[in-house]
Each structure stands twice: as structure tokens, then as C-alpha cells.
Amino acid sequence: MNLQRLRIIIRKEFIQTFREPRMRFMMLLPPLIQLLVFGFAVNLDVDSAKIAWMDEDRSPQSRELLSQFEGSGRFIIAATPASEAQMQDLLDRGRVDGVIRVLPGFARDVERGRDTSVQVLLDGTNSNSASIVSGYAGQTIARYASQVMNQRQRDKLIAGTMASGGAITAQIPRVVAQTRVWFNPDLRSRNYFVPGVIVNIIMLVTLSMTAMAIVREKEIGTMEQLMVTPIRPAELILGKTLPFVLIGFWDMILVFVASLVIFHVPFAGSFGLLCFAALLFILTTLGAGLYISTISKTQQQANMSTFLIFQPFSMLSGFTFPIRNMPQVVQYFTYLNPMRYFLEVVRGVFLKGSGVDVLWPQLVALGVMGVVVLSLAVRKFHKHLE
Amino acid sequence: MNLRRTFAMARKEILHIIRDPRSLIAAFSQPLLMLLIFGYALSLDVDRIPTIVYDLDQTPLSDALIKSFRGSRYFNVVEEAKGYHPIDNAIDTRRALLAVVVPTDYSRNLLEGREAAVQLLVDGSDSNTAAIAQGYAEGLILTFAQQTRENAQSMRTGSVIHIPVEARVRVWYNTDLVSRDFIVPGLIGVIIMIIASLLTSLTVAREWENGTMEQLLSTPVRPVEIAMGKLAAYFLLGLADMGVALAVAIFVFHVPLKGSPALLLVSSCIFIFGALGWGIFISASQRNQLAAYQLGTLTSFLPAFLLSGFIYSIDNMPAVIRAIALFVPARYFIEIIKGVFLKGTGLRILWFNLVLLTAYAALVFYWATSKLKKKVA
Numbered sequence: 001m002n003l004q005r006l007r008i009i010i011r012k013e014f015i016q017t018f019r020e021p022r023m024r025f026m027m028l029l030p031p032l033i034q035l036l037v038f039g040f041a042v043n044l045d046v047d048s049a050k051i052a053w054m055d056e057d058r059s060p061q062s063r064e065l066l067s068q069f070e071g072s073g074r075f076i077i078a079a080t081p082a083s084e085a086q087m088q089d090l091l092d093r094g095r096v097d098g099v100i101r102v103l104p105g106f107a108r109d110v111e112r113g114r115d116t117s118v119q120v121l122l123d124g125t126n127s128n129s130a131s132i133v134s135g136y137a138g139q140t141i142a143r144y145a146s147q148v149m150n151q152r153q154r155d156k157l158i159a160g161t162m163a164s165g166g167a168i169t170a171q172i173p174r175v176v177a178q179t180r181v182w183f184n185p186d187l188r189s190r191n192y193f194v195p196g197v198i199v200n201i202i203m204l205v206t207l208s209m210t211a212m213a214i215v216r217e218k219e220i221g222t223m224e225q226l227m228v229t230p231i232r233p234a235e236l237i238l239g240k241t242l243p244f245v246l247i248g249f250w251d252m253i254l255v256f257v258a259s260l261v262i263f264h265v266p267f268a269g270s271f272g273l274l275c276f277a278a279l280l281f282i283l284t285t286l287g288a289g290l291y292i293s294t295i296s297k298t299q300q301q302a303n304m305s306t307f308l309i310f311q312p313f314s315m316l317s318g319f320t321f322p323i324r325n326m327p328q329v330v331q332y333f334t335y336l337n338p339m340r341y342f343l344e345v346v347r348g349v350f351l352k353g354s355g356v357d358v359l360w361p362q363l364v365a366l367g368v369m370g371v372v373v374l375s376l377a378v379r380k381f382h383k384h385l386e
Numbered sequence: 387m388n389l390r391r392t393f394a395m396a397r398k399e400i401l402h403i404i405r406d407p408r409s410l411i412a413a414f415s416q417p418l419l420m421l422l423i424f425g426y427a428l429s430l431d432v433d434r435i436p437t438i439v440y441d442l443d444q445t446p447l448s449d450a451l452i453k454s455f456r457g458s459r460y461f462n463v464v465e466e467a468k469g470y471h472p473i474d475n476a477i478d479t480r481r482a483l484l485a486v487v488v489p490t491d492y493s494r495n496l497l498e499g500r501e502a503a504v505q506l507l508v509d510g511s512d513s514n515t516a517a518i519a520q521g522y523a524e525g526l527i528l529t530f531a532q533q534t535r536e537n538a539q540s541m542r543t544g545s546v547i548h549i550p551v552e553a554r555v556r557v558w559y560n561t562d563l564v565s566r567d568f569i570v571p572g573l574i575g576v577i578i579m580i581i582a583s584l585l586t587s588l589t590v591a592r593e594w595e596n597g598t599m600e601q602l603l604s605t606p607v608r609p610v611e612i613a614m615g616k617l618a619a620y621f622l623l624g625l626a627d628m629g630v631a632l633a634v635a636i637f638v639f640h641v642p643l644k645g646s647p648a649l650l651l652v653s654s655c656i657f658i659f660g661a662l663g664w665g666i667f668i669s670a671s672q673r674n675q676l677a678a679y680q681l682g683t684l685t686s687f688l689p690a691f692l693l694s695g696f697i698y699s700i701d702n703m704p705a706v707i708r709a710i711a712l713f714v715p716a717r718y719f720i721e722i723i724k725g726v727f728l729k730g731t732g733l734r735i736l737w738f739n740l741v742l743l744t745a746y747a748a749l750v751f752y753w754a755t756s757k758l759k760k761k762v763a
Contacts, residue, residue, distance in 0.1 A: 034684075041711075042698055043698055046702065119556065120554065127431070178505050220596075299592070299675040311423075316428075322512060326429070
């Protein structure tokens with residue numbers, strides 16, 4: 001290993017990557033755009049559900065229920081259909097997430113103390129938001145129900161005590177839930193997703209750039225020229241990969257700063273630990289990029305392979321879809337997924353402020369994987385060069 | 387445009403595709419892999435929430451509450467803690483998402499007719515799961531509370547009071563709220579966009595980079611014919627991919643196809659044409675494959691995945707992003723495909739989406755050819 005030759009090849013790589021103004025743009029802009037789009041778009045919260053209010057009773061009681069819905073802050077009354085056909089049309093066009101339908105006779109039943117019901121019709125196309133909206137609607141109606149119930153109990157008790165002539169004992173036991181949410185008290189999904197973007201961007205950038213940079217030399221034929229220079233394989237590998245380690249780190253810092261400044265994601269942990277974990281993680285992605293470059297002849301092939309690797313690893317990392325929900329077999333597979341560990345570290349450090357004492361298993365896994373993958377890839381690359 | 391030359395161009399491109407079996411295999415295995423993973427492995431449905439319980443009260447009354455947590459399929463009681471420290475630890479290491487703490491005065495309060503509190507501690511870091519878990523837990527406690535009240539009430543007055551008003555929930559279209567039925571149809575649109583960005587966006591840039599563009603230009607073939615020929619070849623590939631994806635969705639995952647298959651097919655063809663046209667446009671505007679690839683992912687894959695309403699609903703996004711999402715063609719296609727699959731809607735509702743997609747396809751093809759002309763000139 002000759003440091004001077006190494007420096008030269010790194011310099012060449014940087015010049016090549018940043019020579020074209022357009023390429024400079026391409027290196028730095030996509031991560032930022034990805035972060036913005038991810039940060040703003042990736043959101044599974046249902047802040048306000050658009051519902052249609054179909055009141056076939058038109059009574060003070062149904063208006064009281066309507067004001068419960070309006071007052072909850074979770075619903076926007078987007079339409080008031082008058083007929084079943086109109087309601088059907090609203091749901092077909094996806095204009096509303098659901099319809100609350102009060103049937104005729106609602107007020108009469110409430111007044112006479114008979115049990116009654118309110119229809120909630122949901123558009124189940126998006127199953128996730130449908131189940132959240134269903135929960136909100138159920139809670140709102142339950143709140144109204146408990147008002148009615150309190151009223152009735154009071155009436156009954158008063159009637160009962162007046163009949164018996166004793167004292168009024170209006171105490172009825174109640175059980176209430178006191179909920180405290182840890183780490184992300186407002187339940188903002190942005191706090192959960194934005195840190196995860198770091199993982200995706202580092203993976204995508206380092207994997208695809210390494211693979212393509214090497215394959216390009218092969219495709220254009222400059223690899224042969226490199227081979228006839230005194231540069232040794234180890235220097236070539238290091239020189240070809242180090243620039244992308246730096247670009248990966250640059251992207252990480254960019255995303256980190258943006259998530260604090262633009263998205264106000266709380267950062268509870270240690271930045272040093274985050275960088276260390278990123279370094280361990282990049283070992284694996286560089287190894288994988290190197291490996292792809294040995295099996296690809298054209299940049300298109302390298303591209304396809306990168307995506308073929310990136311997609312499943314990203315989807316099975318727990319980024320959007322919780323690992324807990326996956327079938328058992330797939331859960332075992334995720335133990336081999338470096339993105340899973342890095343994601344756990346990033347989220348732990350950001351949201352929970354966890355330290356090495358909690359995250360050491362993830363760090364060990366990342367380290368072991370990085371060393372194994374990278375050394376296998378380097379060996380394969382050596383053979384490939386010879 | 388000369389049909390014979392276009393055909394020759396398409397043939398050359400098809401040969402290119404066939405002679406690169408690895409890319410061809412990738413072009414088919416990528417969609418299959420995504421479909422399988424999304425269909426089998428990924429789910430946003432929340433159940434069996436790992437729960438840790440801490441009973442400070444240790445009475446039959448508190449036991450009854452904890453039993454109802456044990457009995458629910460939404461909760462999986464993983465541990466009974468003997469203090470707050472194990473709870474901290476379980477939530478930190480993600481062994482538990484929810485902790486239920488029954489305070490010491492729980493049964494005394496209940497028996498004396500006061501308000502008895504149950505503490506719920508939720509790990510909010512995964513906000514979606516947390517919100518759903520919180521809803522389930524509070525719902526369970528509400529039901530439990532109502533039962534307790536009914537019992538107390540009937541003991542006191544000798545008559546039972548029922549819950550007077552209940553919500554009767556009916557779900558349309560995706561009655562069982564299976565997230566697979568919601569994700570798989572949309573995924574088909576995303577897959578087409580990926581093929582367009584990964585394969586097509588490189589075709590012209592590669593000719594420039596390898597110097598074969600000059601050779602092509604010395605032949606009588608005209609830019610329109612180059613664009614059309616390349617598009618035709620990848621159109622076949624895209625259509626085949628679409629067919630595979632549709633077959634998997636319908637026959638493997640049993641996603642119900644409620645609407646018209648013909649509408650699905652026609653709109654798919656138009657969408658594939660537009661998506662590939664965009665890929666060629668990008669390719670024609672870049673001479674460097676790496677740049678073309680970056681631009682391709684950025685302008686077709688990313689919006690199709692994130693801004694199309696495929697998983698993340700557009701209504702929840704901030705106004706600026708919603709405005710951008712208006713220009714994402716995949717969005718209109720995904721609306722069609724979800725409508726046809728799950729709602730069985732027809733042209734009466736979807737005609738406008740179809741018009742937009744057609745306009746997009748025509749516009750993009752025009753751009754691609756004029757870009758190619760300019761580069762050639």
C-alpha cells in the first residue's frame with residue numbers, strides 16, 4: 001500500500017465525480033430532496049378525517065351528536081348527503097373517508113331510554129386510516145353515550161331514592177385510563193420516519209455510487225488503463241470506495257441537520273454514537289457495492305442489482321412496516337438485514353437517547369456484518385481483477 | 387415516421403434486452419419480489435401488541451382487568467413486572483410497546499364508588515402503531531369500565547342499564563380491512579414506474595456514453611423513430627411485467643377485482659406508454675448514465691412511491707406537497723387501479739383520470755422526441 005498512489009486515485013475519483021456541474025448537483029441534491037419528500041409525505045397519522053354527515057333524524061339529539069363530532073377536532077364535515085345515492089357517490093369518488101348516518105327515530109329512542117345505534121360507514125380502501133378513523137368515531141360516539149348514560153343513571157337514582165325516601169347516593173364506580181406516551185408524546189409520525197431516512201439515503205447513495213463508479217470504468221474500458229498503472233488492487237479498492245464513504249457521511253450530516261432544523265425532530269442521544277454506527281453500517285454497504293461491481297458488466301446491470309438488493313432490505317428493515325407484524329420466517333431473515341440494526345440505532349439515539357449500554361447488540365451485529373461482507377467482497381474483487 | 391425503420395429500431399432494442407439476460411431476469415424478479423414481500427410480509431395491521439403489566443393492587447378486581455388484557459387478541463402480555471424499572475427496560479429494549487399499571491388504590495376506589503385510574507404507558511416512537519395500540523387499550527378499559535358500572539348499578543337499583551348509544555361500524559370496499567388488499571393494487575403502479583426509471587432512463591444515455599449514438603445517427607433512422615422503437619421494445623417488457631403483477635395480485639393474493647378488466651388493461655397501456663416516454667425523455671436529456679439514473683429515480687420512482695397515495699394518503703400532506711402531488715401521473719393511475727380493484731368503479735367516475743393520463747403520455751412522448759432531435763442536431 002502506497003499512500004501517495006492512494007491519494008492520487010482518490011483525487012481522480014473526486015475530480016471525475018465533481019467535474020461536471022450537473023454531477024455535483026446530482027450528488028448533493030437528491031438526498032435533500034429525498035429527505036424533504038420523505039419528511040413531508042411519509043405520514044400515517046390521520047389528523048382530521050373527512051366525513052359526511054347524514055342526518056335522517058334532524059332532532060336536537062342528533063345535532064348534539066354532530067357538535068360532539070365537530071368539537072373533537074378530529075373530523076371535518078365535508079358533505080351532508082341527503083340520499084343514499086349521494087352517499088354512495090361520495091364514497092365511490094373517495095371524497096370522504098366515512099359517513100356518519102343517524103337513522104330516523106334516534107331522538108325518540110334516546111328520549112324514551114331505549115337502546116339505539118349510529119351507523120358509521122367507512123371507506124376501507126386504505127385499511128390503516130380506516131381503522132384509525134373507526135377508533136375516533138367509536139370514541140366520539142362513546143363519549144356521547146356516556147353523557148346520555150349519566151343522565152339516565154341520575155334520573156333513575158333520583159327516582160329510586162325518592163321512592164325509598166333515603167339519602168341520594170349518586171356515586172357510581174368508574175374506571176378511567178390515564179395514558180402517558182413516552183419518547184414521542186405528540187405521536188408525530190415525522191419523529192419516527194425522518195431519522196429513518198438517514199438509513200435509506202446512506203444505503204442508496206453508497207451502494208449505488210460504489211457499484212456504478214467501478215462498473216463505469218469497466219464499461220468505458222478505462223479499467224484496463226488503470227490496471228497497467230502501478231496501482232495495486234488494495235489501493236484501487238480503497239481509492240474507489242473512500243470518496244463514497246465521505247459522500248455518505250456528508251449526506252448523513254446534511255440529513256441530520258435538516259431533520260433538526262426543518263422538521264424539529266428531537267435529538268436525545270449522542271452524535272458520536274450515531275457517526276460510529278454509520279461507519280459500521282457503511283462497511284456493509286461498500287462491501288455490497290463492491291460485490292455488485294464484480295458481477296455487473298454494464299451500469300444498467302449494476303443499477304438493477306442495486307435496486308434488487310436495496311428494495312427488499314429497505315422494506316424489511318422496519319422503516320415503515322413494523323417487523324413485529326411480519327411472518328415468523330421473515331422475521332428471522334431480518335436478523336441478517338444490516339438496515340434493521342442501523343435503523344434501531346438511529347431511532348434509539350434520536351428518540352430515546354439510548355446509549356451503548358442498550359444498543360450494543362445492534363452495534364456488534366453491524367460490526368460483524370460489515371467485516372464479513374467487506375472482506376468477502378474484497379476477496380472476490382481481487383480475483384475479479386486477476 | 388417510417389414504420390419499417392421504427393420496427394428495425396425496436397428489433398435492435400429487443401435484441402439488446404434479450405442479450406442481457408441478467409437485466410431481463412432482474413426486470414421480472416424485481417416486481418415479483420416486491421409483490422411477494424408486500425403481499426406476504428408487510429402489514430400495517432396492529433395486533434398482538436407486546437404488553438407488560440404491573441399490578442400494584444393484587445386483588446381479584448385488578449386481576450379481572452388484567453385478565454381482559456390477556457384475553458384480547460390485540461394484546462400479548464409478555465411479562466408481569468414487579469416495579470417500574472423492568473418496565474423502563476422492556477420499553478427501552480423494545481420488548482414491550484405498552485405497559486399497563488394498576489395502582490394500589492384501584493380496588494379500594496372501585497369499591498367505594500370513586501374514580502379508579504389505570505395507567506397506560508405507551509412507547510410512542512412508532513407513532514402509527516402507538517396510536518392504534520392506545521386506541522385499543524383505551525377501548526378495552528372503556529368496555530371494562532362500562533361493565534363494572536352496569537354491575538354496580540344493577541346491584542344498587544336492581545335494574546340494568548345498557549350502553550344507550552352504540553356505534554355500528556360498517557366498512558365498505560375492503561370489508562375486513564386487510565392492508566394487503568389496499569397495498570397490492572397500488573404497488574402495480576409503482577412497479578411500472580420502477581421499470582421505467584431503471585431500464586428506460588439508461589437506454590439513450592448508454593448509446594451516448596458508448597459512442598453508438600453516432601453510429602445510429604449515420605443511419606437514415608430519425609429521432610422519432612429512435613424514440614418510438616425504443617419505447618416499443620420496453621413497452622412489451624412493461625406489459626409483460628404488468629401481466630405478471632396482475633396475475634399474482636388476483637390469483638396468488640386473491641385481491642378481489644370488482645370492476646372491469648378492460649378498463650384496467652386500457653388504462654395500464656396508456657400509463658406504461660407515458661411512464662416509458664418519461665424514461666426516454668430523461669435518458670435523452672443526459673449523456674451520463676449515472677446522472678440519468680439519479681434523475682430517473684428522483685423523478686419517477688420516488689414520487690410514485692411516496693406522492694401517489696400508494697401507502698401514504700395525500701390528504702395528510704402539507705399544502706405544498708399536495709400541490710406537487712397533483713403532477714404525479716402515478717397518482718392518477720393508482721386511483722384508477724384501486725377504484726377498479728376495490729370499489730368496482732367505472733368510467734363514469736374515472737374518465738377524468740384517464741384523460742389526464744392520455745394527455746400526459748402524449749405530452750411526454752412529444753418532449754422526448756423533440757429533446758432527442760435537439761441533441762442530435
